Amino acid sequence: MEERCALATELAQVLDTVRQLEAHMGVKGGADRGETCRALVSSMRSSVDRSIHIAMSSCCVVLGAPESPPSAGGSPRSGGSDQAADSPCRGAHAAGQSKKRKTQPKWSTQVRVNSVEDVGPLDDGFSWRKYGQKDILGAKYPRAYFRCTHRHTQGCYASKQVQRAHGDPLLFDVVYHGNHTCAQGKHSNSQRPQPAASGEHRQPQPAGGQERISVGQETEGGVAPAFSFPSKQAGADTGSDFQAGCATTASPFMSPATSECKASTTESPMGDMDFMLQLADADFLDNSRYL
Template identity: 60%
Template sequence: MEGSSSDGRCALAAELAQVLGMVRQLGAHMGGGGVAAVAAEAEERCRALVSSMLSSIDRSIIIARSCCVEGRPMLPAVMPESPPSAYGSAGSDLGADSRCRANVTGQRKKRKTLPIWSTQVRVSSMQDVGPLDDGFSWRKYGQKGILGAKYPRAYFRCTHRRTQNCHASKQVQRADGDPLLFDVVYHGSHTCAQAATRSVDGQVRPLLLPAAKQSHPQPAAQQEQITVVAEGEGGVAQELEQQAMLRPFSFTTPPAGVDDGGAAGALLQGCLATASHFVSPATSECQVYDLGDSSMAGVRNVPDIEFASKAMNSSMGADMEFLLQLERLDPDFLDDSGYF
């Protein structure tokens, strides 16, 4: 765990330090609001910096992921007999293929080996089906009443499951206590082209699909609140998500060792996609749960995510302040992150 992962830590430290430097530069550019021409030039610099930062962050994520893979077991839920290539392959098909009664060794496969994330999305009326629209195309394949639950649970999988072997799926269910609140549980991540369009050059970007392309166009009034739930299946996935609570950019980090369509990134994208529609960020609310740890059953406000959603939503302007908040919130975040 020490050897190769320590190299990764160095690389990760370098990347993060680079990001920090860029954030500082960005702050400097933003600080001087002067003549229009100068302001335009500064804005151009800001854009370039943001682009670089996103690249750097993405590389950091990759490094972190590789460190985790090398250094420690990733997802305990992954069956030892499952080859690494299982994700995204036919063997990872936990739907129809989960019905393979046994593998070659005669051992039964566990049904759930994909990472899970949950979001909660509030709508403004019972007629709204907003939570179903997270920018991806989903195909409903089932609905079932759940014991003790007031509302049935709907099961969706990626429309491109067959054509592109994309195994992302999700479950949507109205909350018992609050019919306007939808619990959306994501299983696995998108490996389809649709996911690729949401990650240009490997960079996570907010999704802003034309309304016509969305399978469930949303009235603007729907997006009053979004709650993001990070639910790891233990191991580093959970760990990364816990770090995500501390550092907003970590939120784009998919759990390492999974089929890398960028599930966590997709989740954030979904969050941001929805959050980015918020007309009034002041009323939007992003909270993080960790359902994987009962000791953390409470809700934590994570203003960072709101910063992120605001920043992604707005043009590169004053909202980029959130980047600087990183350092304000935790000036030593590079040091005590546990990686260095």
């Protein structure tokens, strides 16, 4: 029950932030309006992240065994991102670590870019290091595997998979696994204002940029900030690709939140999650009025 209270508090916080954002968006002109909005969005994101975390942890306790979505299914060992080990819901597997199918918290997004060269919208502000690429059966494009650059230095086991949607080279499916525990992740979680201001050169967001966000499954409480604002340090790792002008098509990553993309929720195994996700939807601002 405590979780519910905390959840309600977080959601209330989100709602409040949304209102402030709406107010700002209604104001014309302010030079710093963009910054303010970004800060507010960042705040919202943090609250949503915490809410999700709370909801999931609560779920775990209540349900015991997650109604494992297929993708979740696997073995916890695979915790590639290792956090699986902490999942109370899967104690049985806590011990191992597998190279395979992850069952830990994950959520996906779809990011659309304006052109094959434009991957700006994929920049999620974290530093990722590519560790593999595979051709996926039935997929036209290979899937790239990334993990946090700070995996070893800071023990951050966040990872993500990026793949071009077949049939639409401009659309990227990005699946995040695990939560960022590195400094970058913390920063972006703590209502830190958009770092874009901190020297990051982001490509102009394509007007048509669009992104869809969906939470696949989060089987453990460690969830996280999947998408975060570009809190990345300039020139960090793979991110540098984008910074450098996002000219490479070889680095399809980055995030959602960074863009002014339109986000929409796709399937979510959990009703609550659906709700959360909607917060990420560009339209949620309108919806929030009715909350």
